[in-house]
Amino acid sequence: MIQNTTFAVTVPEDFRLAPNLGYLSRAAGECLHRLAGDAIVKALPLPGQPVATISGGPRDRELNITLSGAAATDETAKAAADYIRDWFDLDTELAPFYRLAAADPLLEAAARLHRGLRLIGIPDLFEALAWGILGQQINLAFAYTLKRRLVEAYGVSVPHEGERLWTFPAPQTIAALEMRDLLPLGLSVRKCEYLIHAAQLIADGTLTKQKLAALDTREAEKTLVAIRGIGPWTANYVMMRCLRKMDAFPIDDVGLHRALHHVTGAAERPSRREIAAMAAGWQGFEAYATFYLWRLLY
């Protein structure tokens, strides 16, 4: 008989569950978590793959976490709490961002409409890199399709209430594949190359989250861009969602361009130079500005 364990995670004052649920439910094709009413259910990529059910706590400023599917040790609970704090970026102080957003016509609406939204992360480095590579130059719906195929082919699942919950494939698994293993999933030849190579760098210890996190944003970007298949967009995307570099800024992102086009009401999408000017006041919060602007679209 598997025993569940329940605990609370404290959230900051500027956290609200609703906009985060809104973000997490945006993608019908998402395969690494699901929503059950107002609860989030996810198999955590931790030893034993504990299944976390996350809901609003009975008290304010708390999330209620129930773990199942793994030995309910204190160690597991602590690792799960750490993962969830990272996933929801609960340790970033957002008041300065809200102050600058309130005074910025480009950010004001997004910050008001989605107030309480945190920059939902991808704590696992390989998952973040892979998701970036998968998302290059294709529409998001197709990117989710590719991710689902990859996860269901090479990920690990745990049973939960009659269905399977998946975790992302391990880099060691993907590193051992050949192109012919991934091509049938619909990846392009280049995506296969990039993905397998990135998996090998992580599997052999060349590339670690810890080493990247120790670098400043510019150095981390240089390190990432030096990897085949990782350009400025992917590097900044990974720095945003995994390394938690708040000044990471995927300025070439088409979604960012569309969102800025929308909020400016301009006839055409802004140029790179125009975007750089728009973002001049966002220093230190480019990642949050981008994440909130995306919410105007997706």
Next chain:
DNA sequence: TACCAGGATATGG
């Protein structure tokens, strides 16, 4: 059915 999508690389100027 064209056009486009949360780009990257290679090449030439």
Next chain:
DNA sequence: CCATATCATGGT
């Protein structure tokens, strides 16, 4: 540093 060609496939 900037412009262009190429990749490559499904969604709308």
